[in-house]
Amino acid sequence: MAANEEVFKKVVSHAKEFGFVFPSSEIYDGLxxxxxxxxxxxxxxxxxxxxxxxxxxxxNENIVGLDAAIFMHPKTWKxxxxxxxxxxxxxxxxDSKKRYRADVLVEDHIAKIEGKINKDIxxxxxxxxxxxxxxxxxxxxxxxxxxxxxxxxxxxQLKTVQVNEDLVAFKSLIEDLGIVCPISGSxxxxxxxxxxxxxxxxxxxxxxxxxxxxxxxxxxxxxxxNYLNVQKTxxxxxxxxxxxxxxxxxxxxxxxxxxxxxxxxxxxxxxxxVKPGTQKKWYEHWKEARIKWHKALNLGSDNYRFxxxxxxxxxxxxATDIExxxxxxxxxxxxxxxxxxxxxxxxxxxxGKKLRYFDNDDNESYVPYVVETxxxxxxxxxxxxxxxxxxEKLEDGSExxxxxxxxxxxxxxxxxxxxxxxxxxxEKAREIMxxxxxxxxxxxxxxxxxxxxxxxxxxxxxxxxxxxDHQTLDDNxxxxxxxxxxxxxxxxxxxxxxxxxxxxxxxxxxxxxxVSV
Numbered sequence: 001m002a003a004n005e006e007v008f009k010k011v012v013s014h015a016k017e018f019g020f021v022f023p024s025s026e027i028y029d030g031l032x033x034x035x036x037x038x039x040x041x042x043x044x045x046x047x048x049x050x051x052x053x054x055x056x057x058x059x060n061e062n063i064v065g066l067d068a069a070i071f072m073h074p075k076t077w078k079x080x081x082x083x084x085x086x087x088x089x090x091x092x093x094x095d096s097k098k099r100y101r102a103d104v105l106v107e108d109h110i111a112k113i114e115g116k117i118n119k120d121i122x123x124x125x126x127x128x129x130x131x132x133x134x135x136x137x138x139x140x141x142x143x144x145x146x147x148x149x150x151x152x153x154x155x156x157q158l159k160t161v162q163v164n165e166d167l168v169a170f171k172s173l174i175e176d177l178g179i180v181c182p183i184s185g186s187x188x189x190x191x192x193x194x195x196x197x198x199x200x201x202x203x204x205x206x207x208x209x210x211x212x213x214x215x216x217x218x219x220x221x222x223x224x225x226n227y228l229n230v231q232k233t234x235x236x237x238x239x240x241x242x243x244x245x246x247x248x249x250x251x252x253x254x255x256x257x258x259x260x261x262x263x264x265x266x267x268x269x270x271x272x273x274v275k276p277g278t279q280k281k282w283y284e285h286w287k288e289a290r291i292k293w294h295k296a297l298n299l300g301s302d303n304y305r306f307x308x309x310x311x312x313x314x315x316x317x318x319a320t321d322i323e324x325x326x327x328x329x330x331x332x333x334x335x336x337x338x339x340x341x342x343x344x345x346x347x348x349x350x351x352g353k354k355l356r357y358f359d360n361d362d363n364e365s366y367v368p369y370v371v372e373t374x375x376x377x378x379x380x381x382x383x384x385x386x387x388x389x390x391x392e393k394l395e396d397g398s399e400x401x402x403x404x405x406x407x408x409x410x411x412x413x414x415x416x417x418x419x420x421x422x423x424x425x426x427e428k429a430r431e432i433m434x435x436x437x438x439x440x441x442x443x444x445x446x447x448x449x450x451x452x453x454x455x456x457x458x459x460x461x462x463x464x465x466x467x468x469d470h471q472t473l474d475d476n477x478x479x480x481x482x483x484x485x486x487x488x489x490x491x492x493x494x495x496x497x498x499x500x501x502x503x504x505x506x507x508x509x510x511x512x513x514x515v516s517v
Contacts, residue, residue: 008327011386012258014401018460020044020385021259033252033262040460041381043411043441048380049245051409052268054506055293056243063241063270064234068222070247074213076221077198079350080343081314086217087194088252089162089170093181094188102170102192105179106158111329113147113154120144155310162311167192197250199263215249220372222246223271224343227368228355231273238357238368239282241272245377257328259378266377273368275359276341282371283318283338290334290373291322296509297406299387305330315342324383333383334375341367384409388461403461404484407504412462413440414500417453419469421446429468432478432493439501458483464500 015021020041024034037045057065077083089102120143125132138144154177161170170192180187199215216222223242230242245268252263259265274282287306295301303325312319318338323330344355344367356365388405407413416433418425426446436442443462445453450467457465467479472493480499481488491499 004327004329007389008258008386010391011327011389014389014459015041015258015385020460033256034264035259035262040411044384044405044409044461045377045381047409047411048377048384049268051506051509052293052375053243053245055510056241056268056270059510060241062236062239063243063272064230064236066223066226066230066242066244067246068219068226068244070216070249071203071213072216072221072225074211075350076225076347077214077217079346080221080224081346082198082214082217083196085314086197088197089167089192090195091171091174091192092190093184093186094190095186096181096184098181098183100181102174103158103162105174106154106177108329109177109179110151110154113151117144117147159310165194167194197252199249199251217250218248218374219244219246219267219269220271220343220374223269224347224370227271227273227344228353231357238359239272239274239278241270243268243270245269259382260326260328260331262378267374268377268380269372269374271339272371272373273357274371276366276369279317279338279340279369279371283336286371286373287320287336290336290375294322294324294333297384297409299383299406300325303383303387304333307332313337315339324379326382327386331379332376333379334373337372337374339370339372341369343370344368400455400458402458402483405461406509407463408506408509410461410463410504411441412443412457412460413504414464414466414496415443415445415453415457415462416466416468417444417450418446419450419467423470424473425468425470428472429466432466432468432496435493436496436500439497440504454481454486463503466496 012021016023016038018040019038022036022038023030024036025031053065057063090099091102091105092099117138120141121134121137124137124141125134138148154173157173160166161173168191171189174189174192175187178187181189198217200212201215203211203213223244227242230236231240234240245266247264248267249264252261272282272286291304291306294304305323307321307323307330309316309319309321316337317340320336321332322334322336324333347353348355348367355367357368358365384405385403388403390402390404392400392402394400403410405411414436416429416436418429429444429446433442433444443457445456447453454465461483463483465481465483467481469479472478476493477490478493478496479488480491480496
C-alpha cells in the first residue's frame with residue numbers, strides 16, 4: 001500500500017475516534033457514502049464556513065448573502081440543462097462488478113504518469129543536492145519530456161471524446177491505455193453509459209396528483225432565480241455578487257473516498273454578476289482571490305494548482321479547478337467558472353420574465369454575465385483535516401498525533417485543565433473557563449495525568465492548554481501550553497483573553513487572503 005493511502009486510512013480512522021466524522025446510521029450498519037459531522041467536526045465545519053462567509057460577504061460591500069430553498073420549481077432544472085445534460089460517463093468492470101467514472105479512470109492513469117515524473121525529480125534532487133535545478137531538469141530530461149508528451153496526448157484524446165460525447169471512443173481510449181480495474185486487475189470492461197445524477201421525488205399529498213421535483217444538484221440556481229429580487233431590494237449595482245452556503249444532492253453511483261465524494265454534500269458558492277465583455281477580467285480576478293484565500297491557511301503552497309477544464313461545460317466560456325494535494329492525490333477543491341449569460345438567459349426564456357439589468361451609467365439594458373466560484377465545503381474540511389494530521393516523534397523518544405489545524409479554524413480554542421481534582425483547583429479552572437467561553441469554544445478536563453490530557457487536546461487540534469495548579473490560587477497565574485511548539489509559559493489569568501484572542505483571530509488569515517472588489 002502506498003504511503004499516502006496509508007495516511008488517508010489513518011485520517012479516516014482518526015476522524016471517527018476523535019469525534020470529527022461518523023458513518024451515518026452506523027447502528028444500522030451505515031448508509032453508503034453518507035456521513036455525520038460529530039462534535040469536533042461540526043465546529044471545524046462551522047469555522048470554515050465563517051472564514052469563507054467573512055472573506056466573501058463581510059469584507060466585500062458589493063457581495064450579499066442568500067439562503068434559497070432546496071426544493072425548486074421543476075422548470076428550473078429544465079432551464080438550467082440539468083434534466084437533459086447532467087450526466088456522468090460510467091463503466092463497469094465485469095470481473096469485480098465495480099462501477100467507475102470513465103473520465104476519472106483516465107485522469108487517475110494520467111496521475112500515475114505524473115507520479116513517475118515526480119519520482120524522477122525526487123531521485124535527481126537526492127543525487128545533485130543543492131546544485132539541482134528542477135526547472136532545467138523538467139525541460140531537458142528525456143524521460144520527463146517523454147512522459148509530459150504522453151500526458152498531453154492523453155489529455156487531448158480525453159477532451160475529444162468528452163466534447164463529442166463519443167462513448168464508444170471513450171471505451172476505446174480506456175482499452176488503448178491498458179487501464180485495469182483497481183480491484184480485479186482485469187481489463188474486462190462494459191460499454192460506457194451516461195447516467196443522470198439528479199435525485200427525483202414527488203411533492204403532493206396524493207401520489208397520483210403529485211408533481212415530480214428534484215433535490216437540487218447545485219446551489220447556484222437558487223441564486224439565479226433570485227438575482228433580480230436581490231438586485232432591486234438591495235439596490236445593487238453591477239458588478240455585484242450573491243453568496244450562498246447550502247446542501248446539494250447528486251446520485252453519485254461511484255461515491256467513495258470518505259467525504260470527498262458524497263451523495264449529500266454542502267457547497268459554498270458565489271455568483272458574481274458582471275457586464276458582458278468584462279467577464280474575462282473578473283474571471284482572472286476571482287482566480288487570484290480564491291487561491292490567495294486558500295494559501296492564507298498555510299496548508300502548503302505546493303499543495304495547490306490550477307487545472308483548466310479539458311471540456312468546458314455547456315454554460316461556460318472558461319473554467320478552471322483549484323486542485324489540492326489530498327492523500328489520494330491532486331483532486332478538485334474549488335471551481336472558478338465564467339458562466340456567460342447562459343443561466344439568466346435560459347431562466348428568462350423558460351419563465352417568460354425579464355431578468356435584465358438597466359445600466360444607468362451606459363444607458364443600456366442587458367442580461368448580465370456571471371463569474372462563479374464554487375467550493376465543496378466537505379472537500380475543504382477534508383483538505384484541512386488531512387493536511388493538518390501529523391505523527392510526530394519527540395526528542396524524548398515518545399510520539400504524539402497532533403492536528404496542526406490553523407488556530408482560527410480549530411474546533412476547540414482552549415482547554416482548561418486543573419492539575420488535580422481537589423484543593424479548589426477545579427473550581428478555579430471553572431471560573432477561568434467561564435471567562436473564555438464568552439468568546440471561544442473551550443474544553444474542561446480533569447481526568448488522567450496532565451500529559452495524557454495534553455495528548456488528547458493535541459489530537460483534536462486545540463491550540464492552547466491552560467493548566468491550573470496550586471500557584472494559581474496564590475498569584476492568579478496559570479501555565480499556558482502552545483500546541484505546535486509545546487512551549488509553556490506562565491501568564492496572568494487576566495491576560496488569557498488577549499493572548500488566546502490574538503492567536504485564534506480570523507484577522508490573522510484575512511490580512512493575507514482578502515482581495516476586495
